[in-house]
Amino acid sequence: MDAAKYIWMNGKFVSWDDAKVHVLSHTLHYGNGVIEGTKAYKTQKGYAIFRLNDHTKRLKESAKMTIMEIPYSVEELNKAQIELVAKNEFKGDNVYLRPFAFLGYGVMGVYHKHAPVETVVAAWEWGAYLGEEGMKKGIKLKIVSMSRPANTSNMGKAKAVANYLNSQMAKYEAIDCGYEEALLLDDQGYVAEASGASFFMVKNGVLITPPNDNSLESITQKTVIELATDMGIKVERRRLSREDVYVADEAFLTGTAAEITPVRHVDGRDIGCGARGEMTEKLQSKYFDVVFGRDKKYEHYLTYVN
Ligand SMILES: Cc1ncc(COP(=O)(O)O)c(C=O)c1O
Known part of the structure; x- marks a missing residue:
């Protein structure tokens, strides 16, 4: 650092x-x-x-x-x-x-x-959280053995320090197994989120991201849903199983640090063509236009320092 x-x-x-x-x-x-x-x-x-x-x-x-x-x-x-x-x-x-x-x-x-x-x-x-190469080529994601703690014993909506022990163990396991990031399921077996980012996938032209039933109320996830909707992309919020993820056409992670990071591979299976997908690239490019102030429509999200 x-x-x-x-x-x-x-x-x-x-x-x-x-x-x-x-x-x-x-x-x-x-x-x-x-x-x-x-x-x-x-x-x-x-x-x-x-x-x-x-x-x-x-x-x-x-x-x-x-x-x-x-x-x-x-x-x-x-x-x-x-x-x-x-x-x-x-x-x-x-x-x-x-x-x-x-x-x-x-x-x-x-x-x-x-x-x-x-x-x-x-x-x-601080540069790209999951690496510059990952932003272009996509990363390998592992559905890890750790799951998000059930809502009955967790405060998943709080960005609380204690929650990051769970994330840390998940991330460690993923990297130890030769992957770059961890995807955690919830206690029911549905996709919750990555160790420090939200999950999106594309299937048949529809952008899908799980509800925040057991995940942080992510600000980037909200932003990406808004940008995609404004771009005319159909967005669905629904629960996703492990099998849904394996047969996705595209997948990516979003977060303040992760920005929009393409996912090229999950658990030994290539996602789509095994590279950054077309919709992912479009959304990535839009996101950077927005955060760097190149798209005036979303300038209200920026607080200028000087
Ligand atoms: C566990 C977790 N989920 C999701 C996110 C994404 O949240 P945001 O888009 O608000 O940065 C983060 C990043 O802070 C995170 O740590």
């Missing part, structure tokens, strides 16, 4: 190396923290943060779900993110923002009500 100059921590900008925590911070032991992943792109008018308000709202909502009081408003957190991007004087095309809140030092034991809440925003330059 490339270090940046500053990190915003509890209302102040501190230098990257000084943004530290105590080893007895509550979240390190019991896993109640909430994160966001937001992205800024270098447009012709300088950096613009994509769907900033939606991401910040989700951070606050995740915290509400896990009973954590973030002592800053959405507006204050938005301002912190805008200022952080400006102050860091980034140069590259892609900047990833990681706003988060966690429980700090002072209380031990699982009961967290009195643990202090720390709020941070970090940002750094």
Whole structure:
């Protein structure tokens, strides 16, 4: 990871190396923290943060779900993110923002009500999450042995730190088996999502993505559905089984970090022609036009930094 100059921590900008925590911070032991992943792109008018308000709202909502009081408003957190991007004087095309809140030092034991809440925003330059080559040629996806925990014992709608143990084990298994990303089924055997992205497939010209019954309410998924609909593509939201995936004509993953990453292979089976599909490429190109501010129709999703 490339270090940046500053990190915003509890209302102040501190230098990257000084943004530290105590080893007895509550979240390190019991896993109640909430994160966001937001992205800024270098447009012709300088950096613009994509769907900033939606991401910040989700951070606050995740915290509400896990009973954590973030002592800053959405507006204050938005301002912190805008200022952080400006102050860091980034140069590259892609900047990833990681706003988060966690429980700090002072209380031990699982009961967290009195643990202090720390709020941070970090940002750094970060390229294609699943590799530049993956964006063009597609990646290999494995349906892993880990499944998303059932909704009765999980807060899948919260972008909570603890949920990422599940993602981490899934991702590790996939990579260990020679794949690039993991696809998790839910406890009923239907496709939930990848370890850090949503799943889409194309069948007979229809774009299909599962409902968010057991997955994060993804902002990119919502964006792609909107773009596809505006492009005249028929979009369906329905449950997908493992077999549906194996016989898809095209497949891809979406997420703030993953953007639109084509899937060329799942569990020993090529998807379609085993390369990036035609509809995937069209949507990818549209998505980049939108986030880089080249498509004025969606400019309302951009928050310019300068
Ligand atoms: C588990 C999980 N699902 C889906 C997504 C995609 O969400 P978004 O499009 O809001 O970035 C992410 C990325 O943050 C994720 O971590």
